Amino acid sequence: MNISKPPLRHEYLNTREIRGSLVILEGVQNAAYDEIVTINGKTGRVIEISGDKVIILVFDGTQAFTLADTRTRFTGQLMKMPLSVEMLGRTFNGAGLPMDSMGALPTNEWREINGTVINPVQRVYPRFPVQTGFSAIDGMATLVRGQKLPIFSADGLPHNELAARLAVNAQTVVFAAMGVSVDTMQFFQEAFDENNARSRAVLFINLASDPPAERLITPRLALTAAEYLAFTHGHDVLVILTDMTAYVEALREISSARGEIPGRKGYPGYLYSELASLYERAGCIKGKGGSVTQIPILTMPGDDITHPIADLTGYSTEGQIVLDRQLHRQHIFPPVAVLPSLSRLMKDGIGEGKTHAVHADTANRLFAAYAKVADARALLSIIGEEDMTEEDQKILQFGERFETELIHHTAGEVRTFAQTIEVGLALLAGL
Amino acid sequence: MATGSIWGINGAVIHVLPEKNTGEFFISERVCIGEKQLAGEVVSLRRGASGEMAVVQVYESTSGLRPNEKVYGTGQPLSICLAPVWVGHIFDGIGRQLDKVQNGSVPGEKKWAVRLLVKEGDYVPEGGIFAEVTETQAITYRAMLPPYISGKIRAVAKNGMYTIDENLIEIEGAGAFPLKQDYPVRTSRPVRERLPLIQPLITGQRVIDSLFPIAKGGVAAMPGGFGTGKTMTQHQLTKWCDADLIVYIGCGERGNEMAQVLEEFAQLTDPRTGASMLARTILIANTSDMPVAAREASIYTGLAVAEGYCSMGYHVAVMADSTSRWAEALREISGRLQEMPAEEGYPAYLASRLAAFYQRAGYFENRNGTRGSITIIGAVSPQGADFSEPVTVNTKRFVRCFWALDRRLAYGRHFPAINWNDSYSDYVSAVLPANVIENRRRILEILTEEGRILEIAKLVGTQDLPQAQQEILHVAKIIRETFLQQNAYNAADAYTPFAKQVEMLDALSSLIAKGGAL
Numbered sequence A: 001m002n003i004s005k006p007p008l009r010h011e012y013l014n015t016r017e018i019r020g021s022l023v024i025l026e027g028v029q030n031a032a033y034d035e036i037v038t039i040n041g042k043t044g045r046v047i048e049i050s051g052d053k054v055i056i057l058v059f060d061g062t063q064a065f066t067l068a069d070t071r072t073r074f075t076g077q078l079m080k081m082p083l084s085v086e087m088l089g090r091t092f093n094g095a096g097l098p099m100d101s102m103g104a105l106p107t108n109e110w111r112e113i114n115g116t117v118i119n120p121v122q123r124v125y126p127r128f129p130v131q132t133g134f135s136a137i138d139g140m141a142t143l144v145r146g147q148k149l150p151i152f153s154a155d156g157l158p159h160n161e162l163a164a165r166l167a168v169n170a171q172t173v174v175f176a177a178m179g180v181s182v183d184t185m186q187f188f189q190e191a192f193d194e195n196n197a198r199s200r201a202v203l204f205i206n207l208a209s210d211p212p213a214e215r216l217i218t219p220r221l222a223l224t225a226a227e228y229l230a231f232t233h234g235h236d237v238l239v240i241l242t243d244m245t246a247y248v249e250a251l252r253e254i255s256s257a258r259g260e261i262p263g264r265k266g267y268p269g270y271l272y273s274e275l276a277s278l279y280e281r282a283g284c285i286k287g288k289g290g291s292v293t294q295i296p297i298l299t300m301p302g303d304d305i306t307h308p309i310a311d312l313t314g315y316s317t318e319g320q321i322v323l324d325r326q327l328h329r330q331h332i333f334p335p336v337a338v339l340p341s342l343s344r345l346m347k348d349g350i351g352e353g354k355t356h357a358v359h360a361d362t363a364n365r366l367f368a369a370y371a372k373v374a375d376a377r378a379l380l381s382i383i384g385e386e387d388m389t390e391e392d393q394k395i396l397q398f399g400e401r402f403e404t405e406l407i408h409h410t411a412g413e414v415r416t417f418a419q420t421i422e423v424g425l426a427l428l429a430g431l
Numbered sequence B: 001m002a003t004g005s006i007w008g009i010n011g012a013v014i015h016v017l018p019e020k021n022t023g024e025f026f027i028s029e030r031v032c033i034g035e036k037q038l039a040g041e042v043v044s045l046r047r048g049a050s051g052e053m054a055v056v057q058v059y060e061s062t063s064g065l066r067p068n069e070k071v072y073g074t075g076q077p078l079s080i081c082l083a084p085v086w087v088g089h090i091f092d093g094i095g096r097q098l099d100k101v102q103n104g105s106v107p108g109e110k111k112w113a114v115r116l117l118v119k120e121g122d123y124v125p126e127g128g129i130f131a132e133v134t135e136t137q138a139i140t141y142r143a144m145l146p147p148y149i150s151g152k153i154r155a156v157a158k159n160g161m162y163t164i165d166e167n168l169i170e171i172e173g174a175g176a177f178p179l180k181q182d183y184p185v186r187t188s189r190p191v192r193e194r195l196p197l198i199q200p201l202i203t204g205q206r207v208i209d210s211l212f213p214i215a216k217g218g219v220a221a222m223p224g225g226f227g228t229g230k231t232m233t234q235h236q237l238t239k240w241c242d243a244d245l246i247v248y249i250g251c252g253e254r255g256n257e258m259a260q261v262l263e264e265f266a267q268l269t270d271p272r273t274g275a276s277m278l279a280r281t282i283l284i285a286n287t288s289d290m291p292v293a294a295r296e297a298s299i300y301t302g303l304a305v306a307e308g309y310c311s312m313g314y315h316v317a318v319m320a321d322s323t324s325r326w327a328e329a330l331r332e333i334s335g336r337l338q339e340m341p342a343e344e345g346y347p348a349y350l351a352s353r354l355a356a357f358y359q360r361a362g363y364f365e366n367r368n369g370t371r372g373s374i375t376i377i378g379a380v381s382p383q384g385a386d387f388s389e390p391v392t393v394n395t396k397r398f399v400r401c402f403w404a405l406d407r408r409l410a411y412g413r414h415f416p417a418i419n420w421n422d423s424y425s426d427y428v429s430a431v432l433p434a435n436v437i438e439n440r441r442r443i444l445e446i447l448t449e450e451g452r453i454l455e456i457a458k459l460v461g462t463q464d465l466p467q468a469q470q471e472i473l474h475v476a477k478i479i480r481e482t483f484l485q486q487n488a489y490n491a492a493d494a495y496t497p498f499a500k501q502v503e504m505l506d507a508l509s510s511l512i513a514k515g516g517a518l
């Protein structure tokens, strides 16, 4: 969408203040809200207008800017990006510029990166399962095509390993890294290369050393690319967003620079809406092939699931896969804590013809049995195994086997839905 | 009408400089903004350094808006248009239809088969019903006079086909009236009298109806962390409760949940009427990716529609999922207005807004003599599942029924995850029969006892507990698994008629007596 009035080709010099990523200009006529500006050759966006005063958020940092010589030009455009199927196989930075040596994307198709509100009437409720190959997910919290299912992780847990395995198995992947280290970036690049998945993937990479403000656009670029591949070209696209925690930290930084009144723990009051505006861009649309499935990854500060980042993500996504430090210490991979994990769309995505005829029943029985394991273990540490009832002892054994045989996968081991259910039934038979 | 031009833009809030010699903007006035004619509402008026200023919240994206674009007042407060178009359909936060009938006629042009219920010379009371239209298989729309208008009929149309705008009757000294009626969303509809709440709203959910019941016209809040079952429970109530009509407000929640209701309800049959479940459901959707100002308005839009149908003589249940998102929308707008925050950034008027919201529930004798009720059931999404946060705390002050959803129960897949220790209902004695109250008491006692014993068992195991305590654990387990847990996914279990619940309670009660537990 072009903004109706043509831009003035005028360069503004009257900068009043430069603070963090924010630049405040005075004497501006005719700026539009959300308009993109170029400022000393960098890109920024209008985030507030009061009379002739305009606040601009500069995405790629304000280093070396001076009050006297900061030149701002209004483009008359909202933020857009070029799109083409030739994005597949390419790597872009967090602002959407090519990081590889293949040059600009040849295309005439440009779209706004904020997406449009999806009328719920146009949505198709997601009903088809995705086989990830991991029993803890496929069996107990099945991922459904078009779902948004985050991974709740923490520092030192193998969320990247898990994400890489999920990514290389997908038909089409859009990968957005926000505030990641160079190691992490290389890890993912190698994972894609080793599995010959590079040509099926589009990468957007904002490194920890890149400006925080750029992080706010990285996921939007990724989602716009995903929507294009899914709804224009019919791909089933898996979007991996990592690390949402870095995204939210950047948001908080900018909010506090603007002097906004914070909500809980210093995070902006609109954090929920902000996260939801990303997460809602998953799904299936009537009359269009393709789908956008999202796996956002977040590291919970202090392993705390009630921390606003995890909490507000849980409130806006369709379940969560929670990783557990205890299981990780026991070398269980993937260390999925089954009880707090949940796929809300599972019920309609499983069963005869989709996964397995007895999937729902088996999963329910496994849950019920595994839910008793924690109590039995607590008891074990107090009264010892001999004094426990036979039933409690069986529960203990079940717990061990559930973790080592069902949750755990040896390197490269992939199970089909049928194999997962078989393992589950075998464990239940031991009760 | 007032006219002005944009001075400042900050997210969903814009500042408008009124032009001289046009009318005055007023609070709550619906305005039309810029070249794209965005919808907005005046939320405050101030006189400051830069002169007089109107502050407007905008119900659509403000991207691309520029200073100096024109803003026009409409002279009307933010309103809904009551007409036989609501039931079975889905609307956005300010009442614009989302499922526009494709290739069909616009509602304004469509003709309805109207039956006139009055004749020339009749006297019609305030808000009196004068005509009706079959809106769906389950709901008859009743055309009413506005709540403060009454009088003698001078002329009346014949039964036939009319649009919602065509006048049907003329009242002496008060003018002519059509099928439709505009009504402001932020003003509650006047009634003749509030009646005592003595009838239960039967939901078919055992833990609710038998242990923590809600009355028709009552107010309940359902707080719970993410994934504890607020939406599922509200969907269950929407399907099964014995109200005539449900207004379901998806306030800042997921688009897929609305899509699910639309798909699922269209296929379900309402056992009471034989009609589709959608034939008694109105959906208001401000999904979490929709503009935040319209989230604030969605609650009022829903209530105004509910009050409209209530004054036609219906029992309406309003589901609001989630009131926390509405409170957050208030907080966001308040922040952009630079108001002084109270707790956790929420504005100081959070409590009074919540109070005003829940106060619109009740069992009423309407001004036209019909009776109807509005039951409000609000989901609350406490940050960090912490029930001491401002929205939960303030909600608790104004509701009389509290269904506390518990994350531990949800993790253990005990659904509905309504915690029996933390929940309560003030309606027990008003709506439950005496024998049920007695059985309820016994059951709650056993459950409390169980909690106590389990604490001990954690330390010593159940092996060595005395026989009597083992007995209690056994009975409590039966109560939890057969009565409290109710699987929404199992067609046979999803709904239990109240009579059946009474039998189950009797059976459990005699089991308790037999065990000599009490």
Ligand SMILES: Nc1ncnc2c1ncn2[C@@H]1O[C@H](COP(=O)(O)OP(=O)(O)OP(=O)(O)O)[C@@H](O)[C@H]1O
Residues within 6 Å of the ligand: A314, A315, A316, A343, A344, A345, B224, B225, B226, B227, B228, B229, B230, B231, B232, B233, B253, B381, B415, B416, B417, B486, B487, B488, B489
């Ligand atoms: N009565 C029930 N029977 C069976 N399963 C249930 C029931 N209630 C809840 N669940 C399970 O719990 C999951 C989460 O429920 P729901 O979506 O209603 O949570 P919520 O409280 O609305 O969460 P949020 O605040 O994130 O919206 C469901 O997907 C379902 O698996």
Ligand SMILES: [Mg+2]
Residues within 6 Å of the ligand: B230, B231, B232, B253, B321
């Ligand atoms: Mg919900």
